[in-house]
Amino acid sequence: MKTRSSLSRALALALVAPLLACGGEAGETRSADARRPDAAAGPDTLPESVPAPEMEGGYLIVDPAQVREWQESGEPFILVDARDPVQFRQERIPGAINVPYVDIRAGGDLPPRDARVVLYCSDPSCPISQFAYDALQRLGYTNLYDMRAGLQGWKAAGYPTQIGESSTIGAGG
Numbered sequence: 001m002k003t004r005s006s007l008s009r010a011l012a013l014a015l016v017a018p019l020l021a022c023g024g025e026a027g028e029t030r031s032a033d034a035r036r037p038d039a040a041a042g043p044d045t046l047p048e049s050v051p052a053p054e055m056e057g058g059y060l061i062v063d064p065a066q067v068r069e070w071q072e073s074g075e076p077f078i079l080v081d082a083r084d085p086v087q088f089r090q091e092r093i094p095g096a097i098n099v100p101y102v103d104i105r106a107g108g109d110l111p112p113r114d115a116r117v118v119l120y121c122s123d124p125s126c127p128i129s130q131f132a133y134d135a136l137q138r139l140g141y142t143n144l145y146d147m148r149a150g151l152q153g154w155k156a157a158g159y160p161t162q163i164g165e166s167s168t169i170g171a172g173g
Contacts, residue, residue, distance in 0.1 A: 059133055059146040064157040067118055067147055071095060077116040081151075082132040091161050093120065093154050101128050104135045118145040123152035 121128035
């Protein structure tokens with residue numbers, strides 16, 4: 001009985017520890033952008049001033065300028081905030097849906113496998129988007145991008161954020 005309790009605690013810690021690593025910083029939020037961009041394009045359509053995605057440590061990395069360009073280009077992609085729902089409601093990138101890493105591990109509602117998916121979390125030190133990337137890759141996703149700079153990098157680039165109720169796949173996101 002004691003072993004089962006210890007195993008349960010260890011499993012709970014393994015699932016929660018990555019989320020605690022992404023606490024993020026408190027800061028001023030911006031009002032929601034009036035538009036809801038739902039689109040992006042591939043690296044071949046980027047203007048010369050925006051570098052193409054690059055592989056780093058097994059992850060295809062995009063920066064906030066690339067994601068913003070994709071939003072404005074009209075090509076479909078899914079922007080996934082892998083943080084928990086509370087953080088997502090506090091502030092997120094316009095057009096993002098919330099698919100927490102723990103839901104991916106649990107087999108919750110996920111984007112279509114053939115979709116272009118861009119993942120992000122709080123900041124460059126947050127590993128959640130990488131964990132989500134790995135989990136989706138194990139499920140057969142092949143068109144994945146990690147916006148390593150996270151929400152913090154998005155804001156530092158001067159791009160708008162949203163606050164308030166979340167969008168999830170189950171809610172039509």
